[in-house]
Amino acid sequence: MTPALEVVDLVKHFGPVRAVDGVSLRVGSGEVVGLVGESGSGKSTLGRCVTRLVPVTSGEVRINGRDIARLSRRAVRPLRRDFTIVFQDPASSLNPRMTVAEIVAEPLRLHRIGTPSERRERVLDQLDQVGLRPEVARRYPHELSGGQRQRVSLARALVASPSLLVADEPTSALDVSVQASVLNLISRLQAELGFACLFITHDLAAVEFVAQRVAVMYLGKLVEVAEREQLFRAPLHPYTQALLSAAPIPDPVAQRNRQRIVLSGDIPSPVDPPSGCRFHTRCPVAVPRCSVEVPPLRQVAGSLVACHLADGSPQ
Numbered sequence: 001m002t003p004a005l006e007v008v009d010l011v012k013h014f015g016p017v018r019a020v021d022g023v024s025l026r027v028g029s030g031e032v033v034g035l036v037g038e039s040g041s042g043k044s045t046l047g048r049c050v051t052r053l054v055p056v057t058s059g060e061v062r063i064n065g066r067d068i069a070r071l072s073r074r075a076v077r078p079l080r081r082d083f084t085i086v087f088q089d090p091a092s093s094l095n096p097r098m099t100v101a102e103i104v105a106e107p108l109r110l111h112r113i114g115t116p117s118e119r120r121e122r123v124l125d126q127l128d129q130v131g132l133r134p135e136v137a138r139r140y141p142h143e144l145s146g147g148q149r150q151r152v153s154l155a156r157a158l159v160a161s162p163s164l165l166v167a168d169e170p171t172s173a174l175d176v177s178v179q180a181s182v183l184n185l186i187s188r189l190q191a192e193l194g195f196a197c198l199f200i201t202h203d204l205a206a207v208e209f210v211a212q213r214v215a216v217m218y219l220g221k222l223v224e225v226a227e228r229e230q231l232f233r234a235p236l237h238p239y240t241q242a243l244l245s246a247a248p249i250p251d252p253v254a255q256r257n258r259q260r261i262v263l264s265g266d267i268p269s270p271v272d273p274p275s276g277c278r279f280h281t282r283c284p285v286a287v288p289r290c291s292v293e294v295p296p297l298r299q300v301a302g303s304l305v306a307c308h309l310a311d312g313s314p315q
């Protein structure tokens with residue numbers, strides 16, 4: 001089956017900044033893949049390349065089998081019906097001068113879907129689907145709470161039934177109390193509507209909740225891609241191990257007893273990434289060859305891992 005998204009050797013440089021440096025990743029039809037990493041890992045840039053909000057430097061971005069990486073903005077426009085993005089901060093991504101009804105109807109209007117009355121009906125259905133009452137349709141974004149605004153963003157993103165949703169830190173700007181309800185909503189909508197989703201976040205708990213597979217990014221490259229259970233139970237890459245060891249876990253006994261791997265220093269600059277394995281300057285188990293040889297992303301125990309030591313091979 002053709003994947004909803006297939007990224008092949010994607011590179012995105014902003015001048016000297018090597019934000020994304022050769023990433024290949026697939027999201028199957030109806031699958032949710034979590035993309036995690038610290039800020040500065042390049043994960044949001046990848047999301048923007050996939051949705052062609054920024055042009056790519058090289059590589060392919062196949063949406064349902066069609067490479068959109070080199071199409072002009074104009075040629076991409078009609079295809080946008082099939083892939084959408086929601087951002088971290090709904091306040092800045094919603095037009096403040098439009099009512100909720102106008103905002104949610106916009107993709108239908110742009111893609112000439114339905115008559116005006118069919119669109120009105122569709123908008124009300126869509127608001128209902130994201131848990132908003134019909135009277136919200138007449139309001140403006142500033143009259144809504146952060147959680148309601150993110151629900152409006154989701155309604156707008158999903159109104160034209162896309163096959164791929166890129167969600168870029170969709171809950172990070174929200175109060176902790178509403179994060180869970182928005183996460184639940186995304187998960188429920190995905191199960192009901194069956195769209196594929198690339199869920200970008202630094203929040204491992206969120207990814208564990210929504211994703212079936214997880215890709216871990218460090219300094220412009222993927223370091224591990226694994227099924228969710230495998231990744232959370234037995235992470236293979238030292239960076240994934242460090243990320244997981246730093247994440248809070250609900251069981252206080254387990255929290256007290258586990259070993260925390262503390263990474264030294266900040267993520268290095270993508271202008272001049274370290275040689276060899278990019279993680280070697282912070283890796284607690286690095287060996288001499290790590291600063292010289294780039295570890296390829298390869299199959300180890302059913303996962304993809306970019307580490308010389310992942311399969312216990314000799315140093």
Ligand code: SF4
Nearest residue numbers: 277280283290307308
């Ligand atoms: Fe650490 Fe070396 Fe593996 Fe990189 S290749 S993660 S530096 S052990």
